[in-house]
Amino acid sequence: MxxxxxxxxxxxxxxxxxxxxxxxxxxxxxxxxxxxxxxxxxxxxxxxxxxxxxxxxxxxxxxxxxxxxxxxxxxxxxxxxxxxxxxxxxxxxxxxxxxxxxxxxxxxxxxxxxxxxxxxxxxxxKQHFIVIKHEGRLHRINQNSISYLKAFDNYCYIITNTKTYLVPHTLKHISEQLKGDNFIKAHRSYVVNLNHILSVDKNTITLKNDSIPVSASQKSLVVSKLKTYK
Missing domain, CATH: 3.40.50.2300 (Response regulator)
Known part of the structure; x- marks a missing residue:
């Protein structure tokens, strides 16, 4: 807690x-x-x-x-x-x-x-869920479990603590479904969950099980959000 x-x-x-x-x-x-x-x-x-x-x-x-x-x-x-x-x-x-x-x-x-x-x-x-279709099945995902989203052409990867889903929607479309203020764009191809960030360095965000790039234009915003986010 x-x-x-x-x-x-x-x-x-x-x-x-x-x-x-x-x-x-x-x-x-x-x-x-x-x-x-x-x-x-x-x-x-x-x-x-x-x-x-x-x-x-x-x-x-x-x-x-x-x-x-x-x-x-x-x-x-x-x-x-x-x-x-x-x-x-x-x-x-x-x-x-x-x-x-x-x-x-x-x-x-x-x-x-x-x-x-x-x-x-x-x-x-206060938990929110999104429903997606992956490999022919519907999945109900708790958005708190999502570590980050990654763009892939007109598709989007949803990476959670335990599984990766590929859905036929754009990064923009999926990110607009997420509620709350804990998701932020870290790079033109990535949206990250602030709750899963362990550290931020010059051009990388380290998560519990992964790392993703952070662009120079977004880094200051990510750091600022981390400092004030509860």
Whole structure:
């Protein structure tokens, strides 16, 4: 599991510190915190965390459930981390879409376990597949498994972790089917999955099981994307 960048929305400074320490000890990155609705929305927009932990009781008129309603509109993943379990609060929570609800007080182990399980479920729901025809059969390919695409005249090779497929479509046609921002053109004949890159040197991208060329015109873009890609 990757080291998630987590933003904390909590109005008690001591509890914020406790959560930050627990997250770091469990291998996560605490990238910021806020104690009220307005500041949280602003900083989340700026910092773009992977996951937000929200206490329900916050400073100001709007609370954590109000914040959750706004995050749902933006399709951003969050979990509640709160001591409030009264029926009225739980009833309001039913109308928003958290990945989970961690009840305070928590242990470091329960915090990690809840986050890992929730993130795994969320990641699974965000996976995308493409359907191709190869050697007379239809194949459903998880695009996360694709290392790179390679142009071959009006055909395209799709290279995954375990198999290579040759399909009767152009590189452009196949690349346009891929969703997300983890695929980038490395060369006029190659599109690479950022998640599979191990290193980039002068004119080569090294992957786990292969290496491909990177053109001078695309290298700076690939490197820039790698530095900012989560």
């Amino acid at each position: 990757k080291s998630l960048n987590i933003f904390i929305v909590e109005d008690e400074p001591l509890i914020v510190s406790t959560i930050e320490v627990a997250l770091r000890k469990q291998g996560f990155c605490a990238i910021g915190d806020a104690e009220d609705f307005t500041t949280a929305l602003r900083d989340i927009e700026l910092l773009k965390p992977d996951l937000i932990l929200i206490d329900i009781q916050l400073n100001g008129e709007k609370d954590g459930v109000d914040l959750a309603t706004e995050l749902d509109k933006k399709n951003l993943p969050y979990m509640f981390l709160s001591s409030q379990t009264d029926p009225n609060t739980i009833e309001r929570v039913k109308y928003v879409n958290p990945l989970g609800y961690i009840v305070k007080p928590f242990t470091e182990t329960s915090l990690r376990t809840n986050i890992e399980l929730a993130w795994h479920k969320y990641s699974e729901s």
